[in-house]
Amino acid sequence: MRDDAAWLTGDRPSVTELEDRAFELRSKLLHLCGTYEGAVHIGGDLSAADIFTALFHYGLRVDPHDISNPRRDRFLLSKGHAAVCMYIAMSMRGFFSYEGIVETYGKLDSAYGMHPCKVQLPGVEASTGSLGHGLPLAVGMALSARGRGESHRVVCLLGDGETGEGSVWEAAMAARSNELGNLVAFIDRNRQLMTSFTEERVVFEPYPDKWRAFGWNVVEIDGHDMAALVKAIDELPPADSDRPTVVVCETVKGKGVDFMEHNLAWHAGSLGAADLERAMAALEASREETV
Amino acid sequence: MPVTFTFGEMLSARSVIGSTLAELGETHDNLWVLTPDIGATLVEFREKYPERFLDVGLAEQACVGIAAGLAYDGNIPVVSGMLPFLSMRALEQVRSDVCYPNLPVKIIGTHGGLVGNGGSTHYAVEDLALMCALTNMTVTSIGDPLMVGEVLRQSMTMRGPIYIRLAVGKQDVVLYEPGEHDVRIGKGIVARDGTDATIFTHGTVVAQALQAAEELAADGRSVRVVDVFTLKPIDEDLIAQCADETHGRFVVLEDHLAYGGLATRIADVVADRGIHLTAFERLGIPQVYAGFGDDEELRDKHGYGLGATIAATRRVIAQPSWPSSH
Known part of the structure; x- marks a missing residue:
C-alpha cells in the first residue's frame, strides 16, 4: 500500500495544469457529444467539468491501479446523469481507457452508460442516477469509515436541482447528527433544472443558508475558478472533525460553449459534425477570454 | 389481541x-x-x-x-x-x-x-x-x-x-417446536400433513390455517397446511408435489392483497409448469382500504377469516377430480 504522503503528493498538478485538463475534459465531452448518436447530458457535464477535474486530478486520494484500497477516498456521483464527464475525468487519471468510452458509450453491453453502474464498472463507487440518492449512500460510507477508524473522506457531487429531493435533507440531518466531518458534498449550483431556471419555478435561495441551517460547514466558491476549487479542497476541515462540509459551487450550465450556456435546450442533446466544429471553436474562444 | x-x-x-x-x-x-x-x-x-x-x-x-x-x-x-x-x-x-x-x-x-x-x-x-x-x-x-x-x-x-x-x-x-422442521430460506414447510387439499399460507395466518385444518379433521377431512414463508424464490417443487399428493385442490390464504402475493406466485408456478389443478381458491385482502378493527374482525369482514378458510377448503374438496370434471 502506498503511504499517505506519496498518495497525496504523487503528481499533484498546478492550477494551470488543472485548467488545461479541464479544457481537455470539455473537448473530449464535446467530441463524444458530436459523435455519439444519442443525447448526452452536456449542459450539466460542462457545469461540473472543473469540479470533476479538481477532484479527480487534485483532491481525491485515489489510485487507479488499486481501486478497492480501503483507505481510498470515496467519490459518489449523486447527479448520475453527469456520468460521462466522470468517466472521462477518471480516464484522464488512468482509471479507464478514453477510447473504450468513446467507442462503446451507450452501446449494448458497454460498461459506460448514461448513469453509472457499479456492477458493470467496478471503478465507480456506486450505482446512481435517480436523483437524491447519492448523499444517503455517502452518509453510509462515511459512517462505515468512522466505525472502522479509517481516515479517508467521502465526497459526493450533487446537482443543485436534485436537492429538491427530500432524501437529500434527510441525509443532511443524519450527517450532522452523526458528526460526519469526513463527509464533503460539492454542489454544482448551475441554477437550472431540466425545464426551468431554479429561481423562476422553484426558489432555492437563500441556498447556502439552507445548508447552514442544517448544521453544515458551508464554503461558497465560483465553481469554474480552479484556484478557488483547489483552495476549498486544501482548506477542508480535517476528516476527523465533527461537521460535514458542503462546497456550494456557483456554475453555469453549458459552461465554455456560448450557445449552450444558460440555455434550457442544452440540458441534454447531440451535436452534429457542423455543430461540433462550432462548439469546439466556442470552447477555444472561451478559453482565450479567460487567459 | x-x-x-x-x-x-x-x-x-x-x-x-x-x-x-x-x-x-x-x-x-x-x-x-x-x-x-x-x-x-x-x-x-x-x-x-x-x-x-x-x-x-x-x-x-x-x-x-x-x-x-x-x-x-x-x-x-x-x-x-x-x-x-x-x-x-x-x-x-x-x-x-x-x-x-x-x-x-x-x-x-x-x-x-x-x-x-x-x-x-x-x-x-x-x-x-x-x-x-x-x-x-x-x-x-x-x-x-x-x-x-x-x-x-x-x-x-x-x-x-x-x-x-x-x-x-x-x-x-409459537407454531413449531424448535428443530421440528428444517427451516431453509427458499423451502416451504409442511406444517401439517394431509391428503384431501392443501392450504398454502404464510405469516401470521399460518395459525388460522392450522386451526381450519384441525376443525376439518373433526369432520374427517385431511388437510395439508404448507407454510410458504419464502415467497421468492418460491418452492416450486413443493407446489408440484402438493398438486400430486392432494388431488390438485389448493387454497391460498394470506394477510396480503389476494392478487399480487402468494396466490399470484403459486398461480404463476401452476401456469408455467403446466400443473393440473382440480380447484384453486384464494383468500386474502380484496381491493379495499380496510378500515379499523382488530385482526380477526378485519379478516372476517374482508372474507379471509377462519370461517371463510374452512368454507373455501370444503369447496375445493367438494370439486370433482380433474380430469373427470371435463
Missing part, C-alpha cells in the same frame, strides 16, 4: 429479533442495525454495539440509502422498521440502491397485513407484490416467532438483500 388458536405458547417476535441481532452482532463485527425511529426491542444491540447502531429518526429513504452505503463498504446492515413505510416510501431506495447493486441489506419489519389497528396508512398490504417484483430480492413472511431468528441467522451468509415480513410481532403463536 384475540387469538383463538390454542396450541403453542405466545412469544414476541420482536424480542427474538432483538436477542438474535445482539447475538449476531458479537459474531459479525460488520453487522449494523438501522432504524427510522422504531425498535425499542433493538435496545440490547444498541447498548452492546452503540457504534454500529443508527436511529435516523423519521427518514425511511435516508435510512435505506445509508444502509446501502454501509453495505457497499463491506458491512451487513439490518434495517428495522414498519413495513408500510419501508416498502413504499423507501421503495425506490430499496430497488435502486440495494437491489440493483445486489447488496446484503436486510429489511425486517412489522405491520404486514391488516394488523395493529392503525388503519390503511399503517397496514402493509401491497408490500409482498412490490418486493417480489424486485430483481435480486429474497422475500419472506414469517409467522412463527422463533423462525425469525433462524431466518436472520441464515441470511447472514446471503450475498444479496432479503425482506422479512412480520405481523405486529408483540405476541405471536
Whole structure:
C-alpha cells in the first residue's frame, strides 16, 4: 500500500495544469457529444467539468491501479446523469481507457452508460442516477469509515436541482447528527433544472443558508475558478472533525460553449459534425477570454 | 389481541429479533442495525454495539440509502422498521440502491397485513407484490416467532438483500417446536400433513390455517397446511408435489392483497409448469382500504377469516377430480 504522503503528493498538478485538463475534459465531452448518436447530458457535464477535474486530478486520494484500497477516498456521483464527464475525468487519471468510452458509450453491453453502474464498472463507487440518492449512500460510507477508524473522506457531487429531493435533507440531518466531518458534498449550483431556471419555478435561495441551517460547514466558491476549487479542497476541515462540509459551487450550465450556456435546450442533446466544429471553436474562444 | 388458536405458547417476535441481532452482532463485527425511529426491542444491540447502531429518526429513504452505503463498504446492515413505510416510501431506495447493486441489506419489519389497528396508512398490504417484483430480492413472511431468528441467522451468509415480513410481532403463536422442521430460506414447510387439499399460507395466518385444518379433521377431512414463508424464490417443487399428493385442490390464504402475493406466485408456478389443478381458491385482502378493527374482525369482514378458510377448503374438496370434471 502506498503511504499517505506519496498518495497525496504523487503528481499533484498546478492550477494551470488543472485548467488545461479541464479544457481537455470539455473537448473530449464535446467530441463524444458530436459523435455519439444519442443525447448526452452536456449542459450539466460542462457545469461540473472543473469540479470533476479538481477532484479527480487534485483532491481525491485515489489510485487507479488499486481501486478497492480501503483507505481510498470515496467519490459518489449523486447527479448520475453527469456520468460521462466522470468517466472521462477518471480516464484522464488512468482509471479507464478514453477510447473504450468513446467507442462503446451507450452501446449494448458497454460498461459506460448514461448513469453509472457499479456492477458493470467496478471503478465507480456506486450505482446512481435517480436523483437524491447519492448523499444517503455517502452518509453510509462515511459512517462505515468512522466505525472502522479509517481516515479517508467521502465526497459526493450533487446537482443543485436534485436537492429538491427530500432524501437529500434527510441525509443532511443524519450527517450532522452523526458528526460526519469526513463527509464533503460539492454542489454544482448551475441554477437550472431540466425545464426551468431554479429561481423562476422553484426558489432555492437563500441556498447556502439552507445548508447552514442544517448544521453544515458551508464554503461558497465560483465553481469554474480552479484556484478557488483547489483552495476549498486544501482548506477542508480535517476528516476527523465533527461537521460535514458542503462546497456550494456557483456554475453555469453549458459552461465554455456560448450557445449552450444558460440555455434550457442544452440540458441534454447531440451535436452534429457542423455543430461540433462550432462548439469546439466556442470552447477555444472561451478559453482565450479567460487567459 | 384475540387469538383463538390454542396450541403453542405466545412469544414476541420482536424480542427474538432483538436477542438474535445482539447475538449476531458479537459474531459479525460488520453487522449494523438501522432504524427510522422504531425498535425499542433493538435496545440490547444498541447498548452492546452503540457504534454500529443508527436511529435516523423519521427518514425511511435516508435510512435505506445509508444502509446501502454501509453495505457497499463491506458491512451487513439490518434495517428495522414498519413495513408500510419501508416498502413504499423507501421503495425506490430499496430497488435502486440495494437491489440493483445486489447488496446484503436486510429489511425486517412489522405491520404486514391488516394488523395493529392503525388503519390503511399503517397496514402493509401491497408490500409482498412490490418486493417480489424486485430483481435480486429474497422475500419472506414469517409467522412463527422463533423462525425469525433462524431466518436472520441464515441470511447472514446471503450475498444479496432479503425482506422479512412480520405481523405486529408483540405476541405471536409459537407454531413449531424448535428443530421440528428444517427451516431453509427458499423451502416451504409442511406444517401439517394431509391428503384431501392443501392450504398454502404464510405469516401470521399460518395459525388460522392450522386451526381450519384441525376443525376439518373433526369432520374427517385431511388437510395439508404448507407454510410458504419464502415467497421468492418460491418452492416450486413443493407446489408440484402438493398438486400430486392432494388431488390438485389448493387454497391460498394470506394477510396480503389476494392478487399480487402468494396466490399470484403459486398461480404463476401452476401456469408455467403446466400443473393440473382440480380447484384453486384464494383468500386474502380484496381491493379495499380496510378500515379499523382488530385482526380477526378485519379478516372476517374482508372474507379471509377462519370461517371463510374452512368454507373455501370444503369447496375445493367438494370439486370433482380433474380430469373427470371435463
